[in-house]
Amino acid sequence: MIKITPPKHIISVLDTLVSKDFDAYIVGGSLRDAIMNRHANDWDVATSALPGDVAELFERTVKTGEKYGTVTVLLPECKVEVTTFRTDGLYLDNRHPETVEFISDIKEDLSRRDFTINAMAASISGEIIDPFDGAKDIKDGVIRCVGEPQKRFEEDALRMLRAFRFAAQLGFRIDKTTLSAIKESAKKAANVSAERIYVEIDKTLMSQKPEVAGEIIKAGLLDRFICGSYKNAIELSRLSKVPDEHELRWGVLCAVLLEEKCIESAATFLRELRLESKIISTIHTALTIREFPTDRNGQKRLLAKHGASAVRLAAVLNDVHTGQSLPSLIAIYNLLASGECMSLEKLALTGKDLMEIGITEGPELGEKLQKLLDYVIINPSDNKRDILLNIVKNNTL
Secondary structure, three states, rough: OOOOOOOOHHHHHHHHHOOOOOOOEEEEEHHHHHOOOOOOOOEEEOOOOOOOHHHHOOEEEEEEHHHHHHEEEOOOOOOEEEEEEEOOEEEEEOEEEOEEEOOOOOHHHHHHOOEEEHHOOOOOEEEEOOOOOOOOHHHHHEEEEEEHHHHHHHHHOOOHHHHHHHHHHHHHOOOOHHHHHHHHHHHHHHOHHHHHHHEEEEEEEEHOOOOOHHHHHHHHOOOOOOEEEEEEEOHHHOOOHOOOHHHHHHHHHHHHHHOOOOOOOOHHHHHHOOOHHHHHHHHHHOOOOOOOOOOOOHHHHHHHHHHHHHHHHHHHHHHHOOOOHHHHHHHHHHHHHOOOOHHHHOOOOOOOHHHOOOOOOOOOHHHHHHHHHHHHHOHHHHHOOOHHHHHHHHHOO
């Protein structure tokens, strides 16, 4: 029999509820992760206690989702969401139940959840309640809906994206029946907000299997953002070798979608998914860099012109396209670590220094500074104030 050992502060929450004759169990992703010996965050508790009862039992609480029976208990160690056992009413928007009904049975509460691996409960003693064989699906590495997949996705269309995200994060496969239902229900993803879609795609891209993002697209879940047919480009299969940084992995995804003519503009695609403007700007700039230089000075000039973030992404795009083990990115990392001057800010003199020797403020001043930067890129050891001033005075640029 599977057992888990929750942290003491989580046991204390269960104990407080059980001591008042309420049923209380650990549920959700934290339980799944604990069973898998993964680090568990955001522990959730389900209970027969009503929200008002929970608020009275704990010193510090916040009614974060009272309509749905959720009260957040504020502990010194963390926040714990405590939710009353419930069944859900009709889902008219493919996202949220119109009503909920509080109940007293944990198994009935588990029956409304999305996937079997998330539909287990653990008592205060650590014993597992598993009416839908979630532990077996964990062992087999399967993402499978609780009950009828079509019904689960009609209730909440976001679950279709979550299936792929869990598959990517956990290294699991999606059950055939569940996958078939996703493809049949894909149009319902149009009812999910762009912000929520972004979160699921982002978590997928940051996982150990980021190429699963391509499967999300192939399933039709991004059709409202995508035009044309996605062919599962080989470049996306190389994403796992790319550092798990948002700009880099989103940039590769955009490059692939542009290559396959699935999007007309990376900036438009990213704005529609509500990405940060800084990330959008970096990706847009990197995609304008058509040729990535192989020589050190060429790479330094690129850094001087476009900045570190865009050039790092351009290096990644070059490596992913050629299928190499990130030699361009490593070269850029080495350049950045060298401390050599690759920007006007790192020049050993300023415009004020040039004005003091008679250079007029305006276009001439900017031209001189740019020429000095070009010189220093080739001659990094000469980035010294006196040397650069002499070069300007002697007009040897």
